Amino acid sequence: MNGPPSPYPHGPMLTDAALTVYRLNGQFLALGDALARPAGITVAWWQVLSAVLGTPMSVAGIARLRGLTRQGVQRVADLLVDKGLAEYETNPAHRRAKLLCPTAAGRAAIEAIDPDLEAAADRVIGALGHEGLLEVVDALKRLSAALEFDPADLKSMP
Template sequence: MSDKLAIRQHAVKKACDSYNDLMDEVIRLSDVLEAVGNGIARPTGLSVARYQVLAAVEAEAAPVVTIASQLGHTRQSVQRVADLLVDDGLACYRPNPAHQRAKLLEATPSGHTALHRMQAAYEDLALRTTDGLDLERLELARQTLIELRHRLRSELT
């Protein structure tokens, strides 16, 4: 085997190993984020899923299909969460002038209160977990994840 081929094979293996290691860490981080998020959400009457849906309508009411698209979730999963928010009085449905059947989901005053409590808890969490971290490295990590997300999304077409 030529030296060039051996060097190329080593580089390919190293890239694959680095990619796999990063994806493993992203999955582990996602699991921890969900657990910690649900822990800090519990006192607010929310969960991470409820928070995401409620935050999507914080400023403006929207149909469930639009919220699902923004969050990258299925309409059915967002519909289920939206219905739970409505059942708990944190959101309500109102008529949609643009579409008779696709009602608009809107946060209620109780929903806004829960959302603001959750946002304050997340800010505290962010301050605790970023204390002492180099913010430039944190931004570089964010940009790298964005680039990987775009590249992976292009694989879906």
């Protein structure tokens, strides 16, 4: 028996999207670990280091860019500095919020990942095609933008 239609038909679609993204996240973390480990870094270190390859950034800026907590990024950034993979430099825009930038060793660690990352990308493109992967990335970016709201705003009125 099917019964009457649900008054909430869209929730299951969003749940399916979330569960798919959670699985995808796990797959990306496993891939990232496999790629980063031979370079002597972790996925978390890679996430933070790659954010500052082009331009030094504050910890808060990295956290916003990567969708992470400032405290979590701060812990990783301090570890990267302790390991000699990054360093803090003065931030002309903010006296207390230093900028994180990679050292030569940090850049070398990221560059060591590149050949295997390219092989992984080639494998994915082999399955999806170049245009197919671009469409997936675009759809994920649109989904991320659509989720940019405060969940507290969803509370039902009494």
